[in-house]
Amino acid sequence: MSALGTNNEMAAMPPISRARTLWTACAAHALHDGYTDLIYLLLPIWQAEFAIGYGALAFLRALAAASMAGLQVPAGRIAERIGGRTTLAMGTALAALGYMVAGYSTGLAGLCVALVVIGCGLSTQHPIASAAVSRAYQDDARGPLGTYNFAGDVGKAAIPSGASLLLVVMTWHHMLWALAALGLIVAVAVAIFLPANLRSLSKAAKAGPHGSGTRGGFGLLLAIGILDSSVRMGFLTFLPFLLKEQGASLSVVGQALALVFIGGAAGKFACGWLGARFGLLATVRLTEAGTAVAILTVLVLPLAPTLLVLPLLGVMLNGTSSVLYGTVPDLAPSGRTEQAFAIFYTGTIGAGATAPILFGILGDAVGAHGALLATAITAAVILPLAIALMKRI
Template identity: 80%
Template sequence: MTTLSANTRNAEAQGIPSRTRTLWTACAAHALHDGYTDLIYLLLPIWQAEFAIGYGALAFLRGLAAASMAGLQVPMGRVAEHIGGRTTLALGTALAAIGYVIAGYSAGLIGLCVALVVVGCGLSTQHPIASAAVSRAYQGDARGPLGTYNFAGDIGKAAIPSGASLLLVLMSWHHMLWAIAALGVVVAVAVAIFLPASLRPIHSEAKAERHASGGCGGFALLLIVGMLDSSVRMGFLTFLPFLLQEQGASLSTIGQALALVFIGGAAGKFACGWLGARLGVLATVLVTEAGTAVAILAVLVLPLAGILVLLPVVGLLLNGTSSVLYGTVPEVAPAGRTEKAFAIFYTGTIGASATAPILFGILGDAVGAHAAIIATAITAAVILPLAIALAPRLPTTELAS
């Protein structure tokens, strides 16, 4: 309680206009950017029918957006250090909207390639900058708010593609994209108005001490844990539909099962961020990763009905660790380099999410789907000793409540 009060007084002394305003502005940006990211999945079949594009070209389009978003996060973090996070995020949000305007005017593959590169460039600004803004606004109390911020991204993933599909009933896909782009302009203006122009680095003196005594090693360990956690999640989800199919699930049942996982995942991001603030990093990561390993193995032996009952819990555990890890980034980042640390962390986890299905897929071809799923559980278990090794590199207040 003393720590929370001290952090609150510290925030007030820095003249932070409103913690809540910063959080909700970051949440709005996260919801929009993640929604923009997943909107591409809705557009791919439309573009295939409109322009007679093959599956390979469609995969290339999706890859362009993902590559530009992931590859530019570190450079955008550096840009934010020079011109300010608020300016960078507002311009990035507007740039993503412009990308969808260009897509609406595109008449073929080349135009769509240009549009999605522009969209990806704009989307690359959000994760490092908005995460750092929430961290700096809440200082040592940021773990729970970062869980709320991560939860907002899942809301956007559900709301924007579904809203876009409803708009398609009323208008062409060109006009739908321009309407969605207008929403992006509104959020860009909101970021420019409501996000603080600058916030002081988080716990600069304490962080400088930790950095001098091995803070870089702490961040490296955290990054490895984050990448393995993302690999477990994406590897398991890659094989889940096939496992359900083996159990006799129909396509509609598989869709419902995935929805159960995603609902549980959204709840996990929200709940585990706050749980990490209460129990500490080590206890929460040990519980979620051990639970993930056990739940994955249980899915392999349960009948279909049991799997469907368990899947929301699986989703909660799969996604819950991420909120705890994101909330730890500012604690192990070099003093004053929070944006860069978030940029590197998100680049690593997004890269792991992209490569893990390929690696586990190759393993599945070699030894079978069940063995590959067991490998994801083993990967989750590998995180446990890494978390124990990470614990001494964290502030004492982060180990337990």
């Protein structure tokens, strides 16, 4: 099939198939992100159940995170061979199986095996579901990708909170089995509802406009994504310490973080559509400049005004990511969309894991205020990179 024929076939996808693709991807994203954050709820339960120390708990969390981050690229390659629908359905079922194994675990060894299995399953979602939405909507994908990203935040809130409610009426073992059943239902839904024709472009298409000329542009996009993720995680690491210095109690710190997360969810949803309307450069300028200014603002304000600023800061802090995700298909080297998303997510997830360590070392040297100032400077550094990226598009 020619490249033109492939593009025409996908462009002719009826609206109902586009919507089905989007909502199936949203369901998968909500489940997978909820599964990811569910681990935070389980750690204190496992500590009490199995008398595990903090070091072992950190190791457990790292096992899942490392498996998920390290297998993004292999998951993209598997999707290119057997299709995104099959890979995502199998990955979702594998993550559910991991939680089922965790429910049967009686010690640290069993939990280690379960978390590796969970991480392997979770690695399939980001590159494949993102690519499915981008292929379904083509040039109009930025807004739908914002909706897709917003669904992940819904899952982060819904699944851990739902799990905490289930713990009122059942043991944690039964709670995990119930959530594993939910995962199997979503896996079946992916296998049924995600269109089967959203595979990688043909070899002829890969030799087309998305050739080697986009490689430099994709590298810049990846660098922006890494810095953006670093700013977000670095800021969230030091925000509680700043609030405590301003006189906040632990309950107020929790409320403040909730305000940031609510704003962040709104930012992911809104900025994807803003990027589609006003373009990459204008939206990134707004969000990154707004992030830098908002961070500097909370550094000088007292507690009460800081709390008022935090939702807007959350919008700016998370909004850039939706715009960047929407640009990945445009710059995918050789048109390999799944691989491009896999590399992009590997970089941003890895940056989110390492940035708190680097900013923490800096914080030991210059204090929390100095570390937060460094996150604002990092956000400002993204602006010239975005301008350079626009010259490549």
